[in-house]
Amino acid sequence: MITKEYTFDASYQPQVRTNTDTSRIMLDVIIALVPAMIVSVLMFGAKALLLLLVSVASAVFWEWGYRKLMKKHDTIGDLSACVTGVLVAMVCPISAQWWMMVVGTFFAIVVVKQLYGGIGKNFVNPALAGRAFMMASWAAIMTTWTVPNSLAGIDGVSAATPLSYLYGTEAMPEYFSFCNLFIGNVSGCIGEVSALALLVGGIYLIARKVISWRVPVSFIGTVAVLTLIFGHEGYSNVEFMVYNLLSGGLMLGAIFMATDYSSCPTSLNGKLLYGFGCGALTVLIRYFGSFPEGVSYAILIMNLCAWAIDKGFRNRQFGVTKEDIKAAKKAAKEAKA
Amino acid sequence: MPYKFRGGVHPNYMKAPEEPVVVITPPPQVVVPMAQHIGAPCQPLVAVGDYVTMGQKIGENPATVSAPVHSPVSGKVIKVEPRLHPLGDMIMAVVIENDFQDTPCTDMAPLTEEELKDQEAILTRLREAGIVGMGGAMFPTAFKIRGGLGKVDTLIINGAECEPYLNGDHWTMRLHPEELLKGIELARIASGLDKAYYGIEKNKMDAIDLLNSKNPAQYGVEIVPEEVKYPQGAEKMQIKVITNREVKPGGLPAGVGCNVISTQTAYAIYKACYLGIPCYERILTVGGSAVNKPYNLQCRIGTPFSYIAEQCGGFIKTPKKIVLGGPMMGLIATSLDAVNIKGTAGILFFTEEEDKTVENPTCIHCGKCLTVCPMGLEPLYMYMYFKKGDFENMKKYHILDCFECGSCSYNCPGRMPLTHSFKTAKLLFAKKAADEKARAAAKEAENK
Numbered sequence: 048m049i050t051k052e053y054t055f056d057a058s059y060q061p062q063v064r065t066n067t068d069t070s071r072i073m074l075d076v077i078i079a080l081v082p083a084m085i086v087s088v089l090m091f092g093a094k095a096l097l098l099l100l101v102s103v104a105s106a107v108f109w110e111w112g113y114r115k116l117m118k119k120h121d122t123i124g125d126l127s128a129c130v131t132g133v134l135v136a137m138v139c140p141i142s143a144q145w146w147m148m149v150v151g152t153f154f155a156i157v158v159v160k161q162l163y164g165g166i167g168k169n170f171v172n173p174a175l176a177g178r179a180f181m182m183a184s185w186a187a188i189m190t191t192w193t194v195p196n197s198l199a200g201i202d203g204v205s206a207a208t209p210l211s212y213l214y215g216t217e218a219m220p221e222y223f224s225f226c227n228l229f230i231g232n233v234s235g236c237i238g239e240v241s242a243l244a245l246l247v248g249g250i251y252l253i254a255r256k257v258i259s260w261r262v263p264v265s266f267i268g269t270v271a272v273l274t275l276i277f278g279h280e281g282y283s284n285v286e287f288m289v290y291n292l293l294s295g296g297l298m299l300g301a302i303f304m305a306t307d308y309s310s311c312p313t314s315l316n317g318k319l320l321y322g323f324g325c326g327a328l329t330v331l332i333r334y335f336g337s338f339p340e341g342v343s344y345a346i347l348i349m350n351l352c353a354w355a356i357d358k359g360f361r362n363r364q365f366g367v368t369k370e371d372i373k374a375a376k377k378a379a380k381e382a383k384a
Numbered sequence: 385m386p387y388k389f390r391g392g393v394h395p396n397y398m399k400a401p402e403e404p405v406v407v408i409t410p411p412p413q414v415v416v417p418m419a420q421h422i423g424a425p426c427q428p429l430v431a432v433g434d435y436v437t438m439g440q441k442i443g444e445n446p447a448t449v450s451a452p453v454h455s456p457v458s459g460k461v462i463k464v465e466p467r468l469h470p471l472g473d474m475i476m477a478v479v480i481e482n483d484f485q486d487t488p489c490t491d492m493a494p495l496t497e498e499e500l501k502d503q504e505a506i507l508t509r510l511r512e513a514g515i516v517g518m519g520g521a522m523f524p525t526a527f528k529i530r531g532g533l534g535k536v537d538t539l540i541i542n543g544a545e546c547e548p549y550l551n552g553d554h555w556t557m558r559l560h561p562e563e564l565l566k567g568i569e570l571a572r573i574a575s576g577l578d579k580a581y582y583g584i585e586k587n588k589m590d591a592i593d594l595l596n597s598k599n600p601a602q603y604g605v606e607i608v609p610e611e612v613k614y615p616q617g618a619e620k621m622q623i624k625v626i627t628n629r630e631v632k633p634g635g636l637p638a639g640v641g642c643n644v645i646s647t648q649t650a651y652a653i654y655k656a657c658y659l660g661i662p663c664y665e666r667i668l669t670v671g672g673s674a675v676n677k678p679y680n681l682q683c684r685i686g687t688p689f690s691y692i693a694e695q696c697g698g699f700i701k702t703p704k705k706i707v708l709g710g711p712m713m714g715l716i717a718t719s720l721d722a723v724n725i726k727g728t729a730g731i732l733f734f735t736e737e738e739d740k741t742v743e744n745p746t747c748i749h750c751g752k753c754l755t756v757c758p759m760g761l762e763p764l765y766m767y768m769y770f771k772k773g774d775f776e777n778m779k780k781y782h783i784l785d786c787f788e789c790g791s792c793s794y795n796c797p798g799r800m801p802l803t804h805s806f807k808t809a810k811l812l813f814a815k816k817a818a819d820e821k822a823r824a825a826a827k828e829a830e831n832k
Contacts, residue, residue: 053702053703053720055703055704055705055706055716055717055718055719056704056705056716056739057716057718058705058716058739058741059716059801059803059804059807060711060712060713060714060715060716060788060790060793060803060804060807061711061712061713061790061793061794061803062705062707062711062712062714062716062732062734062738063395063396063548063711063712063738063740063794064740064793064794064796064799065393065395065794065795065796065797067795067797068740068742068797068798068799069746069748069797069798071797072748072750072797120743120744122746125746125748127748165746166746166748167746167747167748167749167798168749259751259755308748308749308750308751309748309749312751313749313750313751313754313762313764314751314754314762315754315755357765361762362754362757362760362761362762363760364633364759364760364761364782364785365389365390365620365624365630365631365633365758365759365760365785366620366630366631366632366633366635366759367632367633367760368630371632
């Protein structure tokens with residue numbers, strides 16, 4: 048006989064939930080970034096590690112400090128500040144100074160993320176906004192490129208990125224081969240150089256259902272199609288397309304930046320459109336912009352459109368056909384008239 | 385080849401009880417609530433001191449949408465008073481002291497050969513036997529089938545059992561395949577149709593093979609193996625998967641020519657027609673980490689939860705929650721004194737282990753709720769407008785079309801109370817409509 052008195056919770060449904068919570072998702076993103084981090088340390092040496100560490104530490108500190116100061120609950124456990132920290136360092140060249148990371152993460156975490164309410168509320172990607180802020184503040188340092196250690200003997204210490212050759216008048220140097228671009232043996236921001244490492248991370252994220260394939264595929268696909276069609280003198284169209292895909296921040300942007308949850312649309316068709324917009328703007332900026340690189344600004348601009356895209360491209364509701372929608376629109380028009 | 389529906393989640397199924405169904409002795413005292421269906425509650429037909437037999441009708445209401453209630457045991461009526469209903473309220477109930485004789489009631493004879501082929505005779509029997517939707521909705525089956533006559537061209541039997549933990553339907557299929565097929569045949573004849581479809585998820589392959597080996601075609605039944613995905617067993621999903629028709633928002637299954645009844649209902653139909661046994665017992669799953677031995681029980685209606693827990697070896701951990709039905713859509717009971725009713729497909733005793741609520745739920749705008757919503761809705765925006773109390777936008781975002789399957793909340797990494805909020809929102813809408821009606825009536829009275 049059960050004689051003991053029990054009290055029961057009247058909690059709400061459902062009574063079971065998935066094990067994947069926010070910190071697990073952010074941990075997955077960090078895991079997906081590990082290959083790119085390893086490549087950056089291999090290519091650029093210990094300073095890359097220093098930048099990453101300082102960036103992560105300061106991002107977590109700003110998150111903790113702001114929440115503490117504003118007497119809000121602590122959120123560093125969700126690991127989103129760590130992700131932002133890693134990404135801020137990854138979009139800087141190796142010539143950046145450690146204290147720039149502290150300032151950049153302050154802008155990313157406090158101004159862009161926390162002032163708007165914290166995780167899920169920021170309307171642009173914090174890491175990219177941080178980069179834009181650093182570009183505006185220290186334009187010279189942020190565009191000084193150092194070649195990876197393995198290439199140092201060939202071309203001195205500083206060199207332009209493949210992208211500046213691609214859209215410039217000088218011929219592409221031989222050491223910027225497809226192979227070197229693919230594995231990351233080129234100059235550029237520390238996290239963006241290796242397409243291979245980033246793709247591995249991207250496949251992991253899609254397999255773990257952390258991100259949807261829609262944004263990266265439509266983003267990269269749009270860049271591929273547009274560059275294949277329009278081409279550039281001095282390159283065959285296919286060659287030009289492959290260079291465009293492998294160089295600059297395209298992979299990093301399409302896989303890790305454009306897919307940022309809070310600044311990207313949620314509806315399925317909206318995601319495709321958003322990726323298309325990012326791709327088209329990237330190509331436009333690369334062709335006609337004053338910077339050789341357009342990925343970060345393309346994403347920031349599309350971030351601002353995400354809300355409108357979500358409003359305009361909603362998912363099809365179950366049981367509602369195209370005819371139903373048309374009929375409803377017609378009825379609304381007649382009611383107005 | 386079944387069709388597919390978009391969205392859905394793959395929870396950890398935890399289909400624990402692997403022993404065959406255990407028939408438990410009825411408790412010394414049963415409490416039979418007079419409302420075990422959607423519609424008008426029954427009036428008690430017996431008084432304190434009466435002797436009732438097992439299967440005797442003890443409550444009835446002549447209203448069209450209602451179902452009579454029968455005594456699950458034989459014995460003496462000791463009380464007729466409001467008692468705690470499993471869903472929370474105090475509801476009129478008949479309390480019977482069991483004499484453990486199980487003296488059967490002879491009022492209801494098995495149907496004759498001719499009657500088993502007669503639509504009207506079957507429908508009358510379904511009503512008399514108090515058969516309701518035993519998957520949980522408890523809609524009177526006779527009324528459902530009658531209401532669909534002339535409109536419904538497809539009868540679907542729901543054997544998906546997509547909720548975690550529950551596997552009472554699975555066991556019913558394994559133990560009583562022929563009885564089930566006969567029950568489905570009766571439902572099909574009652575609906576005036578030539579064919580019925582039995583949708584079963586593929587995680588029950590043994591049951592599918594067993595049913596197929598019994599030649600379902602001779603009963604006019606086709607078995608449809610379905611993808612394993614929650615909420616496969618939702619009425620609208622079953623219709624989509626089997627007929628590729630989509631129920632319109634706000635519409636009824638009959639609107640697209642379909643009626644869906646559950647496995648346990650089909651089994652109850654068999655018992656009512658072939659054996660003359662009214663609906664007073666059912667198979668239910670007892671599970672959860674608090675219970676010593678999770679079982680499938682064949683259990684009389686009106687058995688208190690405390691008695692059921694004892695039959696499963698008592699508690700090994702302190703239970704924190706009682707879930708009626710599956711953990712995704714199941715409702716919460718707050719007392720062990722409550723009793724099981726016709727629609728109780730499972731009783732789960734959960735401890736803190738299963739609890740994943742957090743102190744500060746935060747929406748991270750990941751859109752995972754939206755990708756799993758089988759209705760194609762946008763839970764994150766529905767929640768946002770709910771929080772703002774913006775009724776116009778809540779409607780625009782179809783909050784009223786949510787059928788509360790819980791997929792969004794299940795999948796939410798930020799642990800937002802999504803489904804719960806939509807439920808609350810629906811109540812607010814109902815309240816608002818009632819208020820407006822009252823105000824309009826008051827105004828009219830004033831004008832006069």
